[in-house]
Amino acid sequence: MKHLTLTVATIALSVGAAQAGSHVDRTGWPESFTVGTASQGGTYFAYGSGWANLVAEELGISGGGEVTGGPMQNMALVHTGDAQFGMTTMGPAAESLAGTNPIAPGLPMSNACAMFPMYQTPFSVTALASSGITSIADIPDGARIGFGPAGSTSDTYFPRMMETLGVNFERRNGGWSDLGGQLQDGLLDVIAFAAGVPVPAVSQLEVQTDVNIIEFTEEEQATIMEAFPVSQFDIAAETYTTLEAPARSVSMWNFAIANCDLPESFVEAVVDVVMSDNARMVNIHKAARSTTPDNWDKNGVLMWHPGAAKWFKENAGADIPDSMIHGM
Structure with missing residues (x-):
C-alpha cells in the first residue's frame, strides 16, 4: 500500500511538472x-x-x-x-x-x-616535482610555459602577469589535455592555468606523476592585483591531493x-x-x-x-x- 501511494504521488508530481512546463510560452524558441x-x-x-x-x-x-x-x-x-x-x-x-x-x-x-x-577562475602554476620548480622565482630564464588555447583567459592575462613578475619565457599554446601531456613528456617546463578548480588536466597529472602546484607570494599576489582585474583567492587544500595547505592565488569571475x-x-x-x-x-x-x-x-x-x-x-x-x- 505504501509503495502504491508513493508511486501515485510520483506520477502526480510528474504530471504537475509537465503541465507547468506546458504553460511556458515557447514562441521563437530554437x-x-x-x-x-x-x-x-x-x-x-x-x-x-x-x-x-x-x-x-x-x-x-x-x-x-x-x-x-x-x-x-x-x-x-x-x-x-x-x-x-x-x-x-x-x-x-x-x-x-x-x-x-x-x-x-x-x-x-x-x-x-x-x-x-x-x-x-583562479590563476595557478603547475610544474613537475622533478623540475625542482617550487616558486615563481624558481622558473628558469627562457622557460617553456604553456598558457592554454590562444585567446583564452589564461593566454590573454597570464603571459602579462608573468612579465609583470619578471619571468622571461617561451610562450606555448594548446588545449589543456595536450599541454598536460607535453609537461609530463618534458616538452614544457611549466603550465600556467586559468581555469576553475579542480582543473581536470591537473587532477589527471596528479594520478600519473608527482607535481608541484605553485602559489604566489603575498608580494606577487599584491602586484598582480594592482595591475590586473583580479581579486584575492585561495585554492583550498582539498582541491588537489598534492596540496597540504591552501595555495595563494588570484581569480577572475x-x-x-x-x-x-x-x-x-x-x-x-x-x-x-x-x-x-x-x-x-x-x-x-x-x-x-x-x-x-x-x-x-x-x-x-x-x-x-x-x-x-x-x-x-x-x-x-x-x-x-x-x-x-x-x-x-
Missing part, C-alpha cells in the same frame, strides 16, 4: 542550441557540456557543449549568434565590449548578454552568456534549470559551488539578458537597474 566552452581537459568544457546536457534534458531541446578557443571566441560566437550560449570571464568580456577582442578588432561585441554567474536576441522566456527557463538546484550543478563540476543566485552581483560589465534579469529579480531579489538590462 529547435537546438550550442554552448561555447573551451578546450577538452579544461573546466569550461566539463562545466559547459554538463549544464548544456542538463538544460537539453529538462527542456526537451537538443543541445550540447562545443569545443572553442575559450572566452574571447565565445564572446564572438554568441555576439554573432553562431552559438546561442557561451561562457566568458569578466576581463575578456570587457575587452570584447570595448572592441579590443583580437578575434575581431574594432568590433564592439554588445550582443552578448549576461545570463548567470558561474564561478571564479566567469559568467554564462546568451545571445541578446534569444526569446526572454527561453533564457529565463534555461536560467531556472541551472540556478534552481545547485546540487545538480555541483555534481557536474565542483566549481559550481559558486553557481548560486546571490552571486548575480558579480557582473559589472555585461548588459543582462531580459529573461535572466527577470529570473534573478523574482527569485534572488536582484536589484538590477533597467540601464543594465538589454533593450530597456
Whole structure:
C-alpha cells in the first residue's frame, strides 16, 4: 500500500511538472542550441557540456557543449549568434565590449548578454616535482610555459602577469589535455592555468606523476592585483591531493552568456534549470559551488539578458537597474 501511494504521488508530481512546463510560452524558441566552452581537459568544457546536457534534458531541446578557443571566441560566437550560449570571464568580456577582442578588432561585441554567474577562475602554476620548480622565482630564464588555447583567459592575462613578475619565457599554446601531456613528456617546463578548480588536466597529472602546484607570494599576489582585474583567492587544500595547505592565488569571475536576441522566456527557463538546484550543478563540476543566485552581483560589465534579469529579480531579489538590462 505504501509503495502504491508513493508511486501515485510520483506520477502526480510528474504530471504537475509537465503541465507547468506546458504553460511556458515557447514562441521563437530554437529547435537546438550550442554552448561555447573551451578546450577538452579544461573546466569550461566539463562545466559547459554538463549544464548544456542538463538544460537539453529538462527542456526537451537538443543541445550540447562545443569545443572553442575559450572566452574571447565565445564572446564572438554568441555576439554573432553562431552559438546561442557561451561562457566568458569578466576581463575578456570587457575587452570584447570595448572592441579590443583580437578575434575581431574594432568590433564592439554588445550582443552578448549576461545570463548567470558561474564561478571564479583562479590563476595557478603547475610544474613537475622533478623540475625542482617550487616558486615563481624558481622558473628558469627562457622557460617553456604553456598558457592554454590562444585567446583564452589564461593566454590573454597570464603571459602579462608573468612579465609583470619578471619571468622571461617561451610562450606555448594548446588545449589543456595536450599541454598536460607535453609537461609530463618534458616538452614544457611549466603550465600556467586559468581555469576553475579542480582543473581536470591537473587532477589527471596528479594520478600519473608527482607535481608541484605553485602559489604566489603575498608580494606577487599584491602586484598582480594592482595591475590586473583580479581579486584575492585561495585554492583550498582539498582541491588537489598534492596540496597540504591552501595555495595563494588570484581569480577572475566567469559568467554564462546568451545571445541578446534569444526569446526572454527561453533564457529565463534555461536560467531556472541551472540556478534552481545547485546540487545538480555541483555534481557536474565542483566549481559550481559558486553557481548560486546571490552571486548575480558579480557582473559589472555585461548588459543582462531580459529573461535572466527577470529570473534573478523574482527569485534572488536582484536589484538590477533597467540601464543594465538589454533593450530597456
